[in-house]
Amino acid sequence: MKRTVCAKSIFELWGHGKSPEELYSSLKNYPVEKMVPFLHSDSTYKIKIHTFNKTLTQEEKVKRIDALEFLPFEGKVNLKKPQHIFSVLEDYGLDPNHIPENPHNIYFGRWIADGQRDLIESYSVKKRHFIGNTSMDAGLSFIMANHGKVKENDIVFDPFVGTGGLLVASAHFGAYVYGTDIDYNTVHGLGKASRKNQKWRGPDENIRANLRQYGLEKYYLDVLVSDASKPSWRKGTFFDAIITDPPYGIRESTRRTGSQKEIPKGLEKCPESHVPVSLSYHLSDMFFDLLNFAAETLVLGGRLVYWLPVYTPEYTEEMVPWHPCLKLISNCEQKLSSHTSRHLITMEKVEEFENRDQYSHLLSDHFLPYQGHNSFREKYFSGVTKRIAKEEKSIQE
Amino acid sequence: MKLLTHNLLSSHVRGVGPRGFPLRLQATEVRINPVEFNPDFVARMIPKVEWAALLEAADTLHLIEVPKEPIEGYEHDEEFLRKMHHILLEVEVLEGTLQCPESGRLFPISRGIPNMLLSDEETET
Numbered sequence: 370m371k372r373t374v375c376a377k378s379i380f381e382l383w384g385h386g387k388s389p390e391e392l393y394s395s396l397k398n399y400p401v402e403k404m405v406p407f408l409h410s411d412s413t414y415k416i417k418i419h420t421f422n423k424t425l426t427q428e429e430k431v432k433r434i435d436a437l438e439f440l441p442f443e444g445k446v447n448l449k450k451p452q453h454i455f456s457v458l459e460d461y462g463l464d465p466n467h468i469p470e471n472p473h474n475i476y477f478g479r480w481i482a483d484g485q486r487d488l489i490e491s492y493s494v495k496k497r498h499f500i501g502n503t504s505m506d507a508g509l510s511f512i513m514a515n516h517g518k519v520k521e522n523d524i525v526f527d528p529f530v531g532t533g534g535l536l537v538a539s540a541h542f543g544a545y546v547y548g549t550d551i552d553y554n555t556v557h558g559l560g561k562a563s564r565k566n567q568k569w570r571g572p573d574e575n576i577r578a579n580l581r582q583y584g585l586e587k588y589y590l591d592v593l594v595s596d597a598s599k600p601s602w603r604k605g606t607f608f609d610a611i612i613t614d615p616p617y618g619i620r621e622s623t624r625r626t627g628s629q630k631e632i633p634k635g636l637e638k639c640p641e642s643h644v645p646v647s648l649s650y651h652l653s654d655m656f657f658d659l660l661n662f663a664a665e666t667l668v669l670g671g672r673l674v675y676w677l678p679v680y681t682p683e684y685t686e687e688m689v690p691w692h693p694c695l696k697l698i699s700n701c702e703q704k705l706s707s708h709t710s711r712h713l714i715t716m717e718k719v720e721e722f723e724n725r726d727q728y729s730h731l732l733s734d735h736f737l738p739y740q741g742h743n744s745f746r747e748k749y750f751s752g753v754t755k756r757i758a759k760e761e762k763s764i765q766e
Numbered sequence: 767m768k769l770l771t772h773n774l775l776s777s778h779v780r781g782v783g784p785r786g787f788p789l790r791l792q793a794t795e796v797r798i799n800p801v802e803f804n805p806d807f808v809a810r811m812i813p814k815v816e817w818a819a820l821l822e823a824a825d826t827l828h829l830i831e832v833p834k835e836p837i838e839g840y841e842h843d844e845e846f847l848r849k850m851h852h853i854l855l856e857v858e859v860l861e862g863t864l865q866c867p868e869s870g871r872l873f874p875i876s877r878g879i880p881n882m883l884l885s886d887e888e889t890e891t
Contacts, residue, residue: 603776
């Protein structure tokens with residue numbers, strides 16, 4: 370429970386029913402010897418009522434607590450700091466527009482622990498100093514850190530770091546963090562702001578400042594301006610986890626550095642002494658590079674966690690990139706629109722990486738199914754163009 | 767840029783291969799930034815360090831009291847770990863360059879951030 374942002378709380382269930390009567394008889398059937406350790410006369414306790422999708426008055430709550438008098442409570446009530454907390458949980462369904470008179474289900478249990486859902490609010494992107502157009506939602510960033518099994522003293526790397534949201538979540542769990550991005554301005558925290566009423570980024574807007582905001586600056590190792598397809602690490606296994614959200618080519622462009630002759634005329638060069646960037650980076654190549662990089666630089670047992678954008682009508686499981694050194698652990702879909710979604714892919718390194726060359730021909734065949742997604746950008750927008758065309762047609766009619 | 771990072775970076779200029787490491791460090795602005803000491807993390811990093819490269823970089827920055835090699839039982843030697851903690855994590859190069867020892871290509875460091883971008887011609891295929 371110290372890690373999950375998906376569960377609010379966990380209770381030891383003592384009884385349940387579809388009505389108060391059913392609940393009470395269920396409770397009477399719960400073995401007394403399991404109750405007694407928490408109810409004896411030296412202990413303190415309190416009872417809370419939680420209702421989901423309904424509000425009760427204080428009077429109604431007190432009535433429900435009184436109805437539990439038959440339980441062998443021998444301890445003293447302490448509302449401020451009880452040793453044991455018991456809860457009545459009433460489920461009134463999921464539709465806020467049709468709240469039933471009586472609950473569908475009632476549960477009674479002993480509270481054990483809370484999850485970390487508070488982190489979603491405390492780390493909310495709304496309050497973060499430095500954000501970008503595609504900063505990861507706080508809840509998702511913690512889920513990704515959990516998929517990566519990030520733990521204290523790990524080194525976590527994000528090769529498409531952006532504003533560092535994924536590093537913040539990993540640092541929260543005690544990992545030391547590295548990030549790279551091809552975009553000079555984002556890494557340095559310069560240029561136009563992403564917030565609605567703000568024009569330029571302020572001096573406290575950069576990845577390091579984000580970590581500092583949450584008291585996590587000690588976990589900041591470094592960020593570099595670098596092309597993820599041409600990494601600058603020496604040979605070795607340095608990372609316990611690689612957690613990243615690569616660009617999909619929609620709101621951030623997919624780019625890699627290229628040579629002069631490949632850049633079409635009229636394309637802007639980056640201001641700061643850099644090489645021209647803007648070669649389109651085919652998505653399938655990007656995932657090929659990412660998996661290869663992970664296989665090479667992760668420790669054995671280390672994890673790669675990343676988002677894979679898909680055009681839903683053409684998606685098949687065969688499309689998920691694979692690598693002989695990496696085992697697929699999970700594949701979770703999040704819908705983005707009617708015809709697109711992204712999949713959170715988690716892989717674990719199970720084989721040592723031998724040398725680069727032996728994999729290149731093997732993998733190019735397996736990446737063919739994903740080739741279709743190179744035009745992900747066109748497919749993403751195809752729905753929009755069709756809808757606009759439809760609307761215009763109906764206006765004319 | 768911290769010295770731990772410098773120890774992990776290599777030049778990927780075409781044809782250079784493993785001779786791209788270590789990058790020659792030159793610093794015009796350095797800052798000491800205190801970081802909370804975590805002996806477990808430092809101990810974990812010791813086996814990953816390329817010691818010769820570290821000594822060279824530390825020498826360039828005129829650091830003193832740099833252990834010449836990991837000592838026996840370093841995991842429990844607080845004095846050793848504290849020295850390594852300082853060298854690897856608390857010394858930051860804010861402005862300077864990293865130079866590929868084979869090709870001579872310079873990678874600038876500004877505001878503490880190295881820029882490793884190369885053009886296609888310069889990189890390995």
